[in-house]
Amino acid sequence: MNVIMNRSGTELTVAVEGRLDANTSPELEQKLDPALEGVEKLVFDFEKLRYISSSGLRILLTSMQRMGRCGSMTVINVSSVIMDILEVTGFTDELDIK
Amino acid sequence: MKEFETTALKDNLPEVLTFVEEQLTALGCSKKIIMQIDIAVEEIFVNIASYAYDPQIGPAVIRTEITEEPLSVIISFVDSGRPYDPLARPDPDVHLPASERRIGGLGIFMVKKSMDDVSYEYKDGQNILTIKKQIDG
Numbered sequence: 001m002n003v004i005m006n007r008s009g010t011e012l013t014v015a016v017e018g019r020l021d022a023n024t025s026p027e028l029e030q031k032l033d034p035a036l037e038g039v040e041k042l043v044f045d046f047e048k049l050r051y052i053s054s055s056g057l058r059i060l061l062t063s064m065q066r067m068g069r070c071g072s073m074t075v076i077n078v079s080s081v082i083m084d085i086l087e088v089t090g091f092t093d094e095l096d097i098k
Numbered sequence: 099m100k101e102f103e104t105t106a107l108k109d110n111l112p113e114v115l116t117f118v119e120e121q122l123t124a125l126g127c128s129k130k131i132i133m134q135i136d137i138a139v140e141e142i143f144v145n146i147a148s149y150a151y152d153p154q155i156g157p158a159v160i161r162t163e164i165t166e167e168p169l170s171v172i173i174s175f176v177d178s179g180r181p182y183d184p185l186a187r188p189d190p191d192v193h194l195p196a197s198e199r200r201i202g203g204l205g206i207f208m209v210k211k212s213m214d215d216v217s218y219e220y221k222d223g224q225n226i227l228t229i230k231k232q233i234d235g
Contacts, residue, residue, distance in 0.1 A: 054205035064196040090192025
């Protein structure tokens with residue numbers, strides 16, 4: 001997994017590449033937590049994400065909860081395989097997907 | 099039937115996935131089905147690694163079997179840890195607002211949704227969780 005973060009003012013874009021699984025999710029969580037300080041607009045770019053399990057979904061959920069209190073969160077460039085998972089798990093109900 | 103035994107530790111997940119994926123690739127599985135099976139394998143193996151022997155560690159055995167007509171893969175996960183039926187747990191409400199959602203139970207829910215059959219039995223001191231997925235048509 002690779003994580004590329006781009007901060008511009010209060011906007012943070014997080015591109016996650018590769019596998020977001022039980023072994024890689026803790027690394028994303030550790031990087032994301034301090035990076036979210038002061039962020040009002042969070043964008044996850046999933047263009048190169050090819051796998052997400054419940055441990056990755058947990059990060060999406062905690063990020064949604066955190067941004068829901070003090071900002072917005074969007075997910076962009078979602079592939080059809082990842083979209084299937086987001087649909088089955090109800091994440092498409094509330095997640096802003098572009 | 100093929101069998102792979104390893105210590106039930108999260109760090110061993112890549113080896114387990116390699117064992118399963120090699121067989122799926124040889125069968126010409128689509129990427130989507132490989133990912134669904136990968137996720138199921140991860141969720142089940144990580145559950146065993148996290149809870150079956152906690153705080154000790156112990157072994158897990160993964161058995162794969164291919165059946166014909168329709169071409170399907172059957173994967174069993176066997177551990178000798180404390181008896182636990184993950185299927186007995188109620189499904190999470192995935193349509194609650196994000197602020198009220200809990201992540202617990204989502205992994206096994208994904209397994210149930212993506213596999214054609216999921217079954218559990220406790221036999222001779224072993225938890226045996228078996229998933230089945232049709233891989234063609």
